[in-house]
Amino acid sequence: VTEDGHHQGSYTEKYRYELLEEILKTQKKIQAYKPSLDLITNQELIAIQVIWNRDLNFKYRVSDVYNKVHNKEIEMKINDEKLQKEVDLLKEVCNDTPADYNLIQELLIMQKNKALLNRKRGLKEDMERLIEKYPAVMATLR
Numbered sequence: 001v002t003e004d005g006h007h008q009g010s011y012t013e014k015y016r017y018e019l020l021e022e023i024l025k026t027q028k029k030i031q032a033y034k035p036s037l038d039l040i041t042n043q044e045l046i047a048i049q050v051i052w053n054r055d056l057n058f059k060y061r062v063s064d065v066y067n068k069v070h071n072k073e074i075e076m077k078i079n080d081e082k083l084q085k086e087v088d089l090l091k092e093v094c095n096d097t098p099a100d101y102n103l104i105q106e107l108l109i110m111q112k113n114k115a116l117l118n119r120k121r122g123l124k125e126d127m128e129r130l131i132e133k134y135p136a137v138m139a140t141l142r
Contacts, residue, residue: 010055017060020048024069053083054109103134 011019020040027039049062087105094101107127 013052013055013059016052017065020062021065021069024066028069050109099134103131106130 023040027037030037030039045062045066052058052060052062086108090101090104090108094104107130110126110130111123
């Protein structure tokens with residue numbers, strides 16, 4: 001949203017980071033009085049990172065904002081490195097067919113998001129709809 005109130009789609013990467021930081025700061029203040037109260041769970045933090053990765057937001061990491069607010073480490077670096085290796089390998093294999101790379105990348109992200117968010121229901125149908133968006137791939141399947 002611009003300063004004059006116009007909606008321009010998804011939140012920017014920076015705004016998402018700042019918003020998460022404010023939520024974590026608020027949670028920290030609340031937990032000083034009620035330690036068992038979470039505004040945002042660790043599972044939700046992981047889901048946010050998955051969404052940021054899906055949106056190709058690699059500039060900001062959930063672990064960085066968490067570490068900044070709480071002055072303690074939660075480590076997502078291993079997961080980030082694994083994801084980057086996966087992307088690099090996929091790019092290498094699909095070097096001649098960028099549409100295949102895009103399709104496979106979207107299917108992997110969809111599967112990971114559904115698995116992480118415990119929403120595997122409808123995965124097959126969602127994948128079929130996604131595949132239909134790639135006519136070149138559909139032609140090879142027929």
